[in-house]
Amino acid sequence: MDRANDFAFKIATANGTGSASANGLIMQTIFRMGVPVTGKNVFPSNIQGLPTWYEIRVNRQGYTARTPVFDLMVAMNPATYQKDVNELRSGGWLLYDSTWPLDSRLVRPDVTYLGIPLAEMCNEQFSGVRERILMKNIAYAGALTALLKMDTVIIRELLKEKFSRKPALMDSNQKAIDIGFDYATKHFNCPLPIHLEGMDKTSESILIDGNTAAALGCVYAGATVGAWYPITPATSVMEAFKGFCQKYRREPETNRNRFAILQAEDELSAIGMVIGASWAGARAFTPTAGPGISLMTEFIGLAYYAEVPAVIFDVQRTGPSTGMPTRTQQGDLMLCAYASHGDTRQICLYPSDPREAFEFAVAAFDLAERFQTPVFMLSDLDIGMNDWMIPKLTWDDSYRPDRGKVLSVDELEQVKTFHRYLDVDGDGVPYRTLPGTHPKGAYFTRGSGHNRFGVYTEDADEYVDVLDRLDQKIQHAARAVPAPIVKTTAGAKLGLVTVGGCHAACVEALDLLRAEGVAIDYMRVRGFPFGDDVRSFLESHEVNFIVEQNRDAQLRSLLTLETSVPIEKLESVRYYGGFPMSAHHVIAGVKGKLEKAA
Amino acid sequence: MTYIAKPKVHHPALQRNAVGLTRRDYEGTITTLCAGCGHDSITAAIIQAFWDLSIEPHKVAKLSGIGCSSKTPAYFLREAHGFNGVHGRMPSLVTGANAANRDITYIGISGDGDSLSIGLGQLCHAIRRNVNVLYILENNGVYGLTKGQFSASADPGSVSKKGEENTMEAIDGCLLALTLGASFVGRGFSGDKAQLVPMLKAGLKHQGFAFIDVISPCVTFNDHEGSTKSYAYTREKNVEVVQADFVPPAAAITTEYDAGTVRAVMLHDGSWVRLRKIAEDFDPTDRDTTYAYIRERQKAGEVATGLLYLSPDSTDMHEQSNTVAMPLVQVPYSELCPGGAELEKLQKRFR
Numbered sequence: 001m002d003r004a005n006d007f008a009f010k011i012a013t014a015n016g017t018g019s020a021s022a023n024g025l026i027m028q029t030i031f032r033m034g035v036p037v038t039g040k041n042v043f044p045s046n047i048q049g050l051p052t053w054y055e056i057r058v059n060r061q062g063y064t065a066r067t068p069v070f071d072l073m074v075a076m077n078p079a080t081y082q083k084d085v086n087e088l089r090s091g092g093w094l095l096y097d098s099t100w101p102l103d104s105r106l107v108r109p110d111v112t113y114l115g116i117p118l119a120e121m122c123n124e125q126f127s128g129v130r131e132r133i134l135m136k137n138i139a140y141a142g143a144l145t146a147l148l149k150m151d152t153v154i155i156r157e158l159l160k161e162k163f164s165r166k167p168a169l170m171d172s173n174q175k176a177i178d179i180g181f182d183y184a185t186k187h188f189n190c191p192l193p194i195h196l197e198g199m200d201k202t203s204e205s206i207l208i209d210g211n212t213a214a215a216l217g218c219v220y221a222g223a224t225v226g227a228w229y230p231i232t233p234a235t236s237v238m239e240a241f242k243g244f245c246q247k248y249r250r251e252p253e254t255n256r257n258r259f260a261i262l263q264a265e266d267e268l269s270a271i272g273m274v275i276g277a278s279w280a281g282a283r284a285f286t287p288t289a290g291p292g293i294s295l296m297t298e299f300i301g302l303a304y305y306a307e308v309p310a311v312i313f314d315v316q317r318t319g320p321s322t323g324m325p326t327r328t329q330q331g332d333l334m335l336c337a338y339a340s341h342g343d344t345r346q347i348c349l350y351p352s353d354p355r356e357a358f359e360f361a362v363a364a365f366d367l368a369e370r371f372q373t374p375v376f377m378l379s380d381l382d383i384g385m386n387d388w389m390i391p392k393l394t395w396d397d398s399y400r401p402d403r404g405k406v407l408s409v410d411e412l413e414q415v416k417t418f419h420r421y422l423d424v425d426g427d428g429v430p431y432r433t434l435p436g437t438h439p440k441g442a443y444f445t446r447g448s449g450h451n452r453f454g455v456y457t458e459d460a461d462e463y464v465d466v467l468d469r470l471d472q473k474i475q476h477a478a479r480a481v482p483a484p485i486v487k488t489t490a491g492a493k494l495g496l497v498t499v500g501g502c503h504a505a506c507v508e509a510l511d512l513l514r515a516e517g518v519a520i521d522y523m524r525v526r527g528f529p530f531g532d533d534v535r536s537f538l539e540s541h542e543v544n545f546i547v548e549q550n551r552d553a554q555l556r557s558l559l560t561l562e563t564s565v566p567i568e569k570l571e572s573v574r575y576y577g578g579f580p581m582s583a584h585h586v587i588a589g590v591k592g593k594l595e596k597a598a
Numbered sequence: 599m600t601y602i603a604k605p606k607v608h609h610p611a612l613q614r615n616a617v618g619l620t621r622r623d624y625e626g627t628i629t630t631l632c633a634g635c636g637h638d639s640i641t642a643a644i645i646q647a648f649w650d651l652s653i654e655p656h657k658v659a660k661l662s663g664i665g666c667s668s669k670t671p672a673y674f675l676r677e678a679h680g681f682n683g684v685h686g687r688m689p690s691l692v693t694g695a696n697a698a699n700r701d702i703t704y705i706g707i708s709g710d711g712d713s714l715s716i717g718l719g720q721l722c723h724a725i726r727r728n729v730n731v732l733y734i735l736e737n738n739g740v741y742g743l744t745k746g747q748f749s750a751s752a753d754p755g756s757v758s759k760k761g762e763e764n765t766m767e768a769i770d771g772c773l774l775a776l777t778l779g780a781s782f783v784g785r786g787f788s789g790d791k792a793q794l795v796p797m798l799k800a801g802l803k804h805q806g807f808a809f810i811d812v813i814s815p816c817v818t819f820n821d822h823e824g825s826t827k828s829y830a831y832t833r834e835k836n837v838e839v840v841q842a843d844f845v846p847p848a849a850a851i852t853t854e855y856d857a858g859t860v861r862a863v864m865l866h867d868g869s870w871v872r873l874r875k876i877a878e879d880f881d882p883t884d885r886d887t888t889y890a891y892i893r894e895r896q897k898a899g900e901v902a903t904g905l906l907y908l909s910p911d912s913t914d915m916h917e918q919s920n921t922v923a924m925p926l927v928q929v930p931y932s933e934l935c936p937g938g939a940e941l942e943k944l945q946k947r948f949r
Contacts (some may be wrong), residue, residue, distance in 0.1 A: 027934065031904075031949075032949070036785055077664045091650050132737070206945050206948035206949060207948055207949070208945075208948045216941075216944075217936070219934075219936065220935050220936070220941070221935075222931045222934040222935055224698065224927075224929065225694060225697050225698050225926065226933065227690075227694060227697075248936045248940070249934065254922065254923075256920050256921060256922045256923070257919065257920050257922060258698040258921075258922050258926065258929050258933060258934065259921075260698075260919060260921055260926060261919075262693065262697060262727075263724040264723070265719055265720070265722075266719065268687060268690070268719075269687070269689075269690040269693075269720055270690075271690075272687045272689075272690025272691050272693070272720070273684070273690045273691075273693050273694030273696065273697065274683075274694060275679075275683075275691060275694060276691035276692060276693060276694025276695035276697075276698070277694035277695060277697050277698035278694075278698075279681060279691070279695060280659070280694070280695040280696075280698035280699045280702070280927060281699060281927040282697070282698035282699070282926050282927050284694060284698065285926075298684050298687075299683075299684055299687065302683060302684050302946065307642055323642045356732065392743070392942075392943070392945055392946060393941055394938070395937065395938035395941045396938065397938045399935075400635040400931065401931055433679075433700050434679075434699075434927065435656075435659040435678075435679035435695070435699065436656065436657050436659070436679075436699060436701065436702050437656070439654075439655065439656040439658060439677040441654060441656070441679075442655075442676065442679055442680070443679065443680070444671075444679075444680040444681075444682065445679070445680060445682065445683075446680075446681075446682040447682065447683065447684060448682065456672075504787060509709040528866075562772075570638070570648070592840060
């Protein structure tokens, strides 16, 4: 069987050994060969010494979901030998460091062993503990270059680009590549049946993680204030934002910052800063994860009730509590949709990849200001921290921020009296003013009961009046959030509904199911509150499989609560172990339900 | 609460300040606090300070948390934007607002529950950041709105109205602020407007976090025998350390003070604060001296008041983070977005 450009391999190392640069080099080489590729970094919540894996899937058709079946294992970490060898498919290959004899835990009769004395060779060629460890990683990349037929010219180019200012490092990296390459060429039948062949399927794409893309979205949206408390897996949003701001947001004459990044003492404070800055008129945001959202919910209720814009990025990780901070999940769907006490409902956006993370980041600011309310963008660790192959980002230079209904000095001059919470236009969205604009614009922002004039109230009717308008306002947002992606096939009576990062697995699963003769329509929801199109999709199918990554079927709960479609029509398909969802999870789930029904 | 609007009728003879406003223009709605509440006296002092400085009310933002003290921003500067946030979290709101628009004068009103219990963390970090705000802690040692529980500033041994004795150590806001590196620390007494008004003015002009703890007796729950935050106790035990006089930059510096007893400190905008030394050998620009002095007076059962500490070289949050002089809210979008061509160029790094 020709397995060119269709295989997966996994590299097992310990963290803190510098394997990331070797793995990145492999990914980028494959990408530059024009072959669709996905990388999933499976890392511990730790700095040094704990097991870490890097999974690379090569797929000529462009499927990018994680696959849990591996053709080749690079077993560099004795601590995980047993686990790693078990993940190999029958007939697969195992690359190990033959400086030491083959560990009995690695022995499996149906696996081909590729022993390379990596440590021995690197000890001979390099000096110093650190360099030896680092170069051992580059050396396995060299061996893979021969075994998988990676383009050596591209590798050389990449090393040149990376170490253009450090020629000594370039030389040692190239030497390590050659060591691995030469050994593999000499001792094994290269390339393996699983190997690469140059294609032209990536020239219009980039490799980018969702956190970087979201940060770029913040820059392009014109956000000036970012407040945050460091948390995995959201930290790199602010790090990337800072990097871009240092490049693009310096006042030329003075070299001073046209941005403010506030590292808060906790998430309570981070969201407070965002609300304060938005109240004062800036586009402000905070990146966080589930534990941060939990802390922020009191303030989020204030922003909802007092109608202050705020943009919150929730890069979801597994919960509850601290959970597994370095594993992915979609466990905050319910939390964000109804964040805070009392009757609240929040606008949520669900990107499925870094491209949408970029686009939805921009949309989040527009929606927050148009509707004067918090907006959540819920990505996850997989989208946020892994490199995804996506079409190049594009930007429409005619874009102007939608600042919503903010009264200018001139407009305030003309109004007789300004009332903050009066629904002048009948769309549920009142006018707001910014501090410092005009004496007539002053009002008192409060989280306590207030009437439509912005005055404190304990009057039942006045209170209900405002609360009902808020409900109407948020309901209107259902028409403004990104519409669901729907794909129908003629005659399909079944529907499959998903959200966010499950998309890649669902697309692949649907193709495979279709090939088996199972016709299923597809809908990926992208925003909350749900619009009528979401309800009509669910209604028009006999059964809908709701695919998501959490234990409690939170998306299904939201759909049930918000669309009044009977829950019997919604069959739940879930995977929530912390890895990104794979097509086989979807297929197994759907087939299981179908068999049960039959 | 705050729903009674005051009539805006001005007597033509009312005195006007440099921006043509009367003191009435600096008022807010009618207070709903208990009659005789110390907080209302502080509100009056705030009105006086803003009027004296001729700050346009709409160029001010007044923020607060939750509690009796936090209601008071409704009672002054009706033409200023107000923000009554969540309990103990005003410092983060004012930090964000200040980051976005540095041209606004910010005043934050808090209480001892709001600042020293639920919001202690936020207060500490706003001090560390040296956010440019006048932060007033209206301190009565008691939770008024929930009817009389001890706050973290209640002194050990003080007795509640219900007869319970407080056994825990008190947090002293001024000592706390000093240890956190506050650039301006003062303590006043709500019943002493003559001392409070100049101190508030100096705090408003200070470039950085101006912390003023104002002992403000709660007439309903903490103005009884056994309370160390009562009118009687405070009047008796008050030791004035440093009397601040505020001189705006335009005014000539007068020489009516004896050189040996006055220390003038120039603020960021060129205005001067004169610190009149009442206690012998007291240096209000030495953090350690101030700390030791407050402790010493405490041991004697006294409350040191006045402008206790002022850092002459305060650098606020914006200076520390090198932000542009123009408020971020005014930077045009064209300067913020790198544009489509740059996005195309930038993406080479992701290839």
